[in-house]
Amino acid sequence: MTEGVNFTDIQRRMDGAIAAFKSDLASLRTGRASANLLDPIVVNAYGGAMPINQVATVSVPEARMISVSVWDKSLVSAVDRAIRESNLGFNPITEGTTLRIPLPELNEQRRKELVKKAHEYAENARVAVRHVRRDGMDNLKKAEKDHLISEDDHRKQSERVQKMTDDTISNIDSLLSSKEAEIMQV
Known part of the structure; x- marks a missing residue:
């Protein structure tokens, strides 16, 4: 009686958000x-x-x-x-x-603009991950409402979805900080 959500699908969609974010970061200029x-x-x-x-x-x-x-x-x-x-x-x-x-040499102002753009890309990736999380939570609520999973299973699976979300967002943050350091390096 444990259906709930498809964790491989959730992970695939979160990995897709990270892949899109990496692609966006690759398009940002460094030195x-x-x-x-x-x-x-x-x-x-x-x-x-x-x-x-x-x-x-x-x-x-x-x-x-x-x-x-x-x-x-x-x-x-x-x-x-x-x-x-x-x-x-x-x-x-x-x-x-x-x-x-x-390619002209990057000045301080242009570097700051690029960092700002990187932060925009990171926020877009975080929003995409949160949308995946929301979809997963909605599926869990529906499964519990339809009596496909118990309340305990709902809680356990919710915690697992939340952990996946937290891990993915921390991955996005670490990618952002490394790109930011790369951009600001003179």
Whole structure:
């Protein structure tokens, strides 16, 4: 008589929130160039919005330079515009179908902005985890109401869901603090 919630599904969804958070953090700039910095950029191409990696090859030839090789010559200006309007502070230099993006040195103000953005990403991840927790708790209440589980099972499973939530949020916090230290390192 112990149904309740599917803990593997809850763990999978919480792990998904952490994976999305890690992806968001990878797109934040630290001291070095990374191809992931351009991941959040979406280009208006072929009548729709497409991620930049679906219209061009992004590479890092030097520590402070990103190179974007656009596959279709007609999309070079759209990719250039998308990069400039992305609020990442990049000014690409166009050379034929290749865009070179020099990365300026991060100043203190820009570092603080990046830390603020990292905190936003962390809060979004925490909210996603709390939504998963809420869904799990709702399923437990429904199972108890439908007499599928006892009150004791409800309490035990609630504590387990809460522990999973606490562990995931502490994982998010540790990832955030390490990224924050990486960004603020001069």
